[in-house]
Amino acid sequence: MAESKSPLDASNTVSRLPPIPDKCHRFVLMRHGESAFNNANIFTGWCDVALTQRGVVEAVEAGEVFLSQSLHFRKCYVSLLSRSIVTAHRALDAGGIAYTPLDYDYRWNERHYGALQGLSKEQTAIRMGRDIVMKWRRCYSDRPPLMTEQHPHFQTINKDPRYRYLMHVPRGESLEDCQQRVVEVWKETIQEIEQNFEPLDFNYSLLVAHANTLRALVMHLDIIDPEGIESLNIPTAIPFYYDIDLSTGQVVSNKPQGMFRGIFITDERKQRSFLERRRAANDPWMWALHDDQVATSMLSDREQPEQANSEKFGTEEQLRVPELEEEARKNTELFAPDQSTRDP
Template sequence: MSDRILVLVRHGQSEWNLKNLFTGWRDPDLTEQGVAEAKRAGALLKAEGLKFDVAFTSLLSRAQRTLSLVLGEMGQESVETLASQALNERDYGDLSGLNKDDARAKWGEEQVHVWRRSYDIPPPGGESLRDTVARTLPYYNQEILPRVLRGQTTIVTAHGNSLRALIMVLEKLSPEGIMKREVLTGVPMVYRMRADSTVEDRRDLAV
């Protein structure tokens, strides 16, 4: 197996995922299911025999707690960890904290669908996925990728859309392609990287 390993994990289910709320930069905790998902991710990664050299996460507690639970399950609590706002979830602006059905009732199903699933149209006061890519990608290129290319086995625990920004680049997806890509909670995506920073292969670890 290549030494250049990058693992991406979306945080486990949060309380607001469960309630069908737009979350963004708000900071709810994990549900019991989310804790179980994070621990399961750690068990799957441990079974792969991976030993992490460095970990990256966002400033939001659901991602940080997921990382802590993953590393705890692996017996690797002392891994160097770096947290950055660059890895925060997409900011949903005025939609944050709203139930998705209530948002549809207020603005109409078509408009909410545009905000959720278009690449470059942000919700009021918030970010589009293009905006999220614009803040996430430079951090990946400057901080995360160099560690991977040096042979440091690296884990990133973050959010559906900040991880989509990375997946878009790693897998060379179009804006249309990345908007259709589902990123499941608590499922590790293991990338083996070539020396030129392209992806050799990717596997999702699931039970």
């Protein structure tokens, strides 16, 4: 599998924005700032974790870039997850454009990582096998093990009032699954802009989303094949843009299809700083499982035959790695709230 890499380099960055082509709308895309789970290298998905201090600074730095470019946005599109919303608020405020209306839609949510949510990426790779975990993470059609009702996040997500209008909350998604909802809301958004656009309106829109929703969208816009998208990694809180022909919905670019064609907007101040990690000690999402709990019962679909589960993931005894149990215990103490303080 190709090594993940960031598309950010000198060939596709600008510090001075060119004019917008005729009949086009400039869409600025940006991943949220660093979150607590990004920092701890934990599968996040629909976990609603907060930004770290560094993530807040990244959002503010992005806003300073907006200010330096005198950008004004028609709308800012966000997911229903706090890290997207807070990044947008912080960036717009720093850019002097806090009045920008926000448009919320769950379809911009991060890809749902199923039973992997809340697990250490590194420990899960060691326990389950790096190749299969990397397929779940990077490949287009590989769906992770689905979240069961026994998963600590299942009830938290399904009873969350922000999803009260959803007929079915996903239990896990491949990038392909995620792309279906992302492309759907993208096409609706472009159609709405085209139908309601006025000459005096701001000709910029902003989307603050997530790593995999942006990978899925970039794959669609740049017509990148499934193999090519495996190596694409979107950096946190660095804005990039596409010029979209409103009559066709296609990207206007002098670069060929099949490669990343977004243009990053940056300046010297946008270099990310390393700051002290901060986590919300009482955040209900901040938990981690002991290694002996990361077993077939968690990393499988309950509807699959038990024998198939054992063949695919191994037995619980095979999954155990004794030398990691002490590290898992320490991680649990670090990320999980004290049981005595949790709601019954």
